[in-house]
Amino acid sequence: xxxxxxxxxxxxxxxxxxxxxxxxxxxxxxxxxxxxxxxxxxxxxxxxxxxxxxxxxxxxxxxxxxxxxxxxxxxxxxxxxxxxxxxxxxxxxxxxxxxxxxxxxxxxxxxxxxxxxxxxxxxxxxxxxxxxxxxxxxxxxxxxxxxxxxxxxxxxxxxxxxxxxxxxxxxxxxxxxxxxxxxxxxxxxxxxxxxxxxxxxxxxxxxxxxxxxxxxxxxxxxxxxxxxxxxxxxxxxxxxxxxxxxxxxxxxxxxxxxxxxxxxxxxxxxxxxxxxxxxxxxxxxxxxxxxxxxxxxxxxxxxxxxxxxxxxxxxxxxxxxxxxxxxxxxxxxxxxxxxxxxxxxxxxxxxxxxxxxxxxxxxxxxxxxxxxxxxxxxxxxxxxxxxxxxxxxxxxxxxxxxxxxxxxxxxxxxxxxxxxxxxxxxxxxxxxxxxxxxxxxxxxxxxxxxxxxxxxxxxxxxxxxxxxxxxxxxxxxxxxxxxxxxxxxxxxxxxxxxxxxxxxxxxxxxxxxxxxxxxxxxxxxxxxxxxxxxxxxxxxxxxxxxxxxxxxxxxxxxxxxxxxxxxxxxxxxx
RNA sequence: CGGAGCGUAGCUCAGCUUGGUCAGAGCACUUGGUUUGGGACCAAGAAGUCGCAGGUUCGAAUCCUGUCGCUCCGACCA
Numbered sequence: 301x302x303x304x305x306x307x308x309x310x311x312x313x314x315x316x317x318x319x320x321x322x323x324x325x326x327x328x329x330x331x332x333x334x335x336x337x338x339x340x341x342x343x344x345x346x347x348x349x350x351x352x353x354x355x356x357x358x359x360x361x362x363x364x365x366x367x368x369x370x371x372x373x374x375x376x377x378x379x380x381x382x383x384x385x386x387x388x389x390x391x392x393x394x395x396x397x398x399x400x401x402x403x404x405x406x407x408x409x410x411x412x413x414x415x416x417x418x419x420x421x422x423x424x425x426x427x428x429x430x431x432x433x434x435x436x437x438x439x440x441x442x443x444x445x446x447x448x449x450x451x452x453x454x455x456x457x458x459x460x461x462x463x464x465x466x467x468x469x470x471x472x473x474x475x476x477x478x479x480x481x482x483x484x485x486x487x488x489x490x491x492x493x494x495x496x497x498x499x500x501x502x503x504x505x506x507x508x509x510x511x512x513x514x515x516x517x518x519x520x521x522x523x524x525x526x527x528x529x530x531x532x533x534x535x536x537x538x539x540x541x542x543x544x545x546x547x548x549x550x551x552x553x554x555x556x557x558x559x560x561x562x563x564x565x566x567x568x569x570x571x572x573x574x575x576x577x578x579x580x581x582x583x584x585x586x587x588x589x590x591x592x593x594x595x596x597x598x599x600x601x602x603x604x605x606x607x608x609x610x611x612x613x614x615x616x617x618x619x620x621x622x623x624x625x626x627x628x629x630x631x632x633x634x635x636x637x638x639x640x641x642x643x644x645x646x647x648x649x650x651x652x653x654x655x656x657x658x659x660x661x662x663x664x665x666x667x668x669x670x671x672x673x674x675x676x677x678x679x680x681x682x683x684x685x686x687x688x689x690x691x692x693x694x695x696x697x698x699x700x701x702x703x704x705x706x707x708x709x710x711x712x713x714x715x716x717x718x719x720x721x722x723x724x725x726x727x728x729x730x731x732x733x734x735x736x737x738x739x740x741x742x743x744x745x746x747x748x749x750x751x752x753x754x755x756x757x758x759x760x761x762x763x764x765x766x767x768x769x770x771x772x773x774x775x776x777x778x779x780x781x782x783x784x785x786x787x788x789x790x791x792x793x794x795x796x797x798x799x800x801x802x803x804x805x806x807x808x809x810x811x812x813x814x815x816x817x818x819x820x821x822x823x824x825x826x827x828x829x830x831x832x833x834x835x836x837x838x839x840x841x842x843x844x845x846x847x848x849x850x851x852x853x854x855x856x857x858x859x860x861x862x863x864x865x866x867x868x869x870x871x872x873x874x
Numbered sequence: 875c876g877g878a879g880c881g882u883a884g885c886u887c888a889g890c891u892u893g894g895u896c897a898g899a900g901c902a903c904u905u906g907g908u909u910u911g912g913g914a915c916c917a918a919g920a921a922g923u924c925g926c927a928g929g930u931u932c933g934a935a936u937c938c939u940g941u942c943g944c945u946c947c948g949a950c951c952a
Binding site for chain 2: 309311312313314315316317318319334336337443444446565566567584585586587588599601603604605606607620621622624627634635636637638663690782783814815816817818819820821822823825834836837838839
């Protein structure tokens, strides 16, 4: 490609709309442009990167035995009614109607579509296992699109769906995808780590996320340096022994005692003088509305509620904190004085760490009063004990006991073991050896392709610009003639090398613009081509050209050796 | 959806508090010339109904109201 014949609108300054490095660089390097919030056009260079990532994914999916298909983005809403997700996922739908007022949804994902297909086409265990995938645009009405391609309303996803006759075979399918993902991210030149994850709205048995560590990431992972444990904080647990909190508790049982606490509204207030009650010795009482019914949630005052775990415990995503009005009506007290002691009529779920807790302090359910000496098991009518807290850094790893660390990361891929949730709901049954009708065991596997592109940049950049890994760079080589007069020795040498690299099937671009050297150097570094070949009168006078890897020192080389050297560097790719 | 901030030329921004030589700068762009190894210089030029709509006023980029768009934080800690 000739620079002068394509569009690479580089920017010297970062547009005000971009906040994080990768977003700024995508705009400055002329890869994308925004149409509207969460909607982006891929310019020629950005599209080349996107296609390279897609092709790596495609190759590894095919190698793993998955079959590429293409499903409609526009989907009738009734299949979502059937699966039950019309209600649970309604917030993310873009809905629309046809002229006959039938309702459609722009697909946020494709379990329903594919399961419907499988229901009609697959009748026998002899046809299994199967795994289908597609690379396609998804539509989600995100609460808040942000950071460019990181969280967009419209984005490209690779989604795969496996169907197996038995649980064991399903596990094999899952592992194949897991292994393929490891290869995909490795080939993309990005460091990604698999972590245990929450299954969220997908439902299902268990899952792993592939995350790319980055401070700008939107999820948090807990991980252990001493062993391989790593999990999304939504799922992460710790070996925190409940009795850790209780070691200083007196042996003799104490009776509950109400005491006045005017002005106390928060856990922190009660932790200060004159009360001096440590947060971990307080009970935090939360009121939630789950499927229109109230429940009480109890945690240590020092702990945070983990809504993902709550979703697992309640089996629904349709819950929210109660409003102040609802709390007052239900509890006869305001938030800040709530407590569950002696409470009946509203189910109480308590975090497991409270099970052995004695001598705790909690609201008296009467404004201006708290009660102390509470033994949770003795004094509170707990309907369910469960892990509903967020782990904190420094807590013992659940596997090996070393202190856990927490850091931010970008979720780039997710593999789910789904079980039979969708095959049951959408009638994807087959006849097994024994003549019995059984639901297929499903798995689903997603990679955010556009998000991965940006995540690569988030990880691969320096002060000058992007430092593309070779396998996903828009062009592997940029030839930079410093004199573009058509009949000059420099330009004819540049053209000669350009043609030879083209003939050798190298992705090469020649910067044939009549720009000053500084402009060309800055642009090639901003865009981030892995190899730059600089040709100027000065170097040519010495009988050499310059070969500058983007992230290594420049070398000079005889013109006739350039092609071999490039092949050597490019051939090193995986 | 709640909170905060921002909308002035393609991009980055000044001007707004105190209404009236207030349609501005730099970069980018066009033309001519000089330059040519790290974002050149000189000269001339093109480019904005100051997001939009109302209102106040003799007069509004500037004040008021509404609205749209964009960005950030939050949407759990009672």
